[in-house]
Amino acid sequence: MTMAGAATRVCVGVVAPQTGRLAPLGEPLSFAVRTLARRLTRLHNSGRTYDVRIAVRDSRSHPEGARLAVHELADDEGANIVLTMAGTQVLPAAADTCEQLGVPCVSTTFPWQAYGCARGGDPLRSFRWTYHFAWGLDDIATVFADMWEQLGPRHTVGCLWNDGLQGRLLRHERFGFTPVAAARGHTLVDPGGYPEPATGFDSHLARLRDHGADILTSAATAADLALFLRQARTTGPVPRLITCSRWLTYPPTHTTRSPDVHRELAGASVATMVYWSPEHPYRSSLDGTGCAELARAYREETGQLWLQPLGLAHALFEVAHHALATALDPTDRAAVAQALAKTRTDTVVGPLDWTQGPTPNIALVPLAGGQWRQGPDGPRLTLVSNTRAPAVPLTGDVVAAR
CATH class of the missing domain: 3.40.50.2300 (Response regulator)
Incomplete structure (x- = not known):
């Protein structure tokens, strides 16, 4: 049994398109990893402190690469939660693999109807382990x-x-x-x-x-x-x-x-x-960063203008942190999935609420x-x-x- 105050590790896995055709669109997620890995090192949950490690695997912008990435994160890294975005074929492959392996997953970047249809043909299909935030057609x-x-x-x-x-x-x-x-x-x-x-x-x-x-x-x-x-x-x-x-x-x-x-x-x-811009009025629940500040930091580090997925990438980590901080046991994947299903939290893309979505696995972004x-x-x-x-x-x- 873990004693109160003792440090225990949790791992946040990330499936990112670091190479291949989606790589230019995956850069906001890579930026979020680089930025938040320095800030998201400790997690507090019910009086206990956990060390946080972020592990990244390249999907290679391909469904098979995404499936392999999830297996490596789940089996080799012991990921307690997996985050991913980008790719109408790649993202469903990652989410389906998480569902099969019993690993909580949070994803974003395309309409919720496409998320459901790409994973079995029914937009209203529900899942146990995998959660998505986006908008609808x-x-x-x-x-x-x-x-x-x-x-x-x-x-x-x-x-x-x-x-x-x-x-x-x-x-x-x-x-x-x-x-x-x-x-x-x-x-x-x-x-x-x-x-x-x-x-x-x-x-x-x-x-x-x-x-x-x-x-x-x-x-x-x-x-x-x-x-x-x-x-x-x-x-x-x-x-x-x-x-x-x-x-x-x-x-x-x-x-x-x-x-x-x-x-x-x-x-x-x-x-x-x-779905996100520097003019949006929201702030990060992790570090208080505003939208304009986030866009400016991205420009200063990468030399590139902001992209809309920048806000979504940052929000992925906000949702993961909330779920791990509120789960009955952040080292237990089933407890983390249960926390995701009840998540209501403010993020840099606005409030996200999985209790009010069109399905139990969807939170809507205006x-x-x-x-x-x-x-x-x-x-x-x-x-x-x-x-x-x-x-x-x-x-x-x-x-x-x-």
């Missing part, structure tokens, strides 16, 4: 409709959605984007899914011309969206406004090195969802809306809609593309 639709309506009450909106899981879910009659946007009075024109990477959008553009679509909504990569715009500027129609989730939540200069893509998107003023504008340091995100996140201050209005 319905939330994205609401924020995008808010931004469309700044240009007028009702629009014909073209849909540029792929033929993979993301596209299928956006079209879902119950859980998707389509029913929410249509209920707002907008007409959606969906020419059908396309394979990624795309080779051309002639048939899509023809359908949008036929229906008079003046707005485009998408979940495309920066490269595919740039290809669409290149063709649209030749044949029409050129959208008055583009709303794009997924890859365009990041500045296009970060997701691709292609200068042609950067030039094509520079004047498009793409609007997107915003969304704002933003629009990319060209600045002296490259694309910058102007906050233009806060209906769903009224605590987030606006910094501009929606403008039509040039």
Whole structure:
């Protein structure tokens, strides 16, 4: 039996895309590890003190790499909890492996419906060991409709959605984007899914011309969206406004090195969802760091502009700390999982509450809306809609593309 006050170790495992195609998007998580490993060295739980060790494994941006990483963290490192983010195939692989091994897991970065569907086909499926915080496809639709309506009450909106899981879910009659946007009075024109990477959008553009679509909504990569715009500027129609989730939540200069893509998107003023920014009013429950401070520290250490996943990465550790500090026994994985199911805590992305989510494994993150504008340091995100996140201050209005 552990005596009160005696030091016992707990291990926080991290599955991060340190190499491979997701590595640029995984840098915020690597930054959080580097920053918080220096601060999160001790844990206090019911009068006892525990030494905290953070162990990291590279997913290599691949599902099999993620599964191997979890096995190593669980078996070799004895991780009491595993944290992960990024990758619509990689993240579910890590979470499923945690579920199989009986290791508590907290993840973030893509819609909760995709999290459930990618792990068995049912968005409302519940799990014993694995927990996620994010937003829903319905939330994205609401924020995008808010931004469309700044240009007028009702629009014909073209849909540029792929033929993979993301596209299928956006079209879902119950859980998707389509029913929410249509209920707002907008007409959606969906020419059908396309394979990624795309080779051309002639048939899509023809359908949008036929229906008079003046707005485009998408979940495309920066490269595919740039290809669409290149063709649209030749044949029409050129959208008055583009709303794009997924890859365009990041500045296009970060997701691709292609200068042609950067030039094509520079004047498009793409609007997107915003789940975290330096303007958000929240502070870390771990160290009191504010959002602007966190963004500034990231810039000073990495030389890079902030990315939205920076707030989520920091919040992962806040949730892990809360669960370990409130569990009946932080060295017991089942007790940690039980603590996660009851977690209600403030974080740098706002309050997270697993007792009120759409499923017992989900906590919702409110969304704002933003629009990319060209600045002296490259694309910058102007906050233009806060209906769903009224605590987030606006910094501009929606403008039509040039």
